[in-house]
Amino acid sequence: MAEAGIPVVVHASSMPVPGRCTGPGPIAGVLAAHPALAVVVAHLGMPEYDEFLGLAARYRNVRLDTTMAFTDFAEATAPFPARLRPPLRDLGLAGKVVLGSDLPTIPYPYAHQLHSLERLDLGDEWLRAVCWHNGIQVLGEPL
Structure with missing residues (x-):
């Protein structure tokens, strides 16, 4: 997968049930062995936000998705x-x-996910990037 550059979405966090293959440690081990692997960590890695944001900062092809993050739920x-x-x-x-x-x-409702991102107040440029441009880049499409 790393050589092909195909992004893989992973539920890597310890939520909802921790286990020996969940949490930031196991995926960090995979990334150490395959640093070019294109990974999208579902749910921003909640609840281990610190660690997963760190992996995204450290590895070129690691991204985080916003599913459920910031919603009231x-x-x-x-x-x-x-x-x-x-x-x-x-x-x-x-x-x-x-x-x-x-x-x-x-x-x-789906609209609540979008509203939850907007209420972070990180700016229109951030919203456009997260809601459109960054996903296009994951798929390898030109902007």
Whole structure:
């Protein structure tokens, strides 16, 4: 997969059930062995936001998707720390954060995911990048 450059979406976090193959450690091991692997970490890696944002910053082809993140549903169980908004903004502008939805199996209206991103108040440029440009880049399409 790394050689082919095909992005892989992974549910790498320890949520909803921790296990020996979940959390940032196991995917960090895979990335150490295959640093060119194109990985999209689902749900921003919640609740291990720090670690997964770190992996996205460290590895060129690691991205994070926004599925459920910042919604009322997620904030009730795994709130995103306000102190991580600056690195989230930087990563989004650098092409490392992409819109995710898990539609149709989400416990809220689809529009709520978009509203949740907007209420982060990270700016229109960040929203355009996350909701459009970054996903296009993952798929290898020109902007």
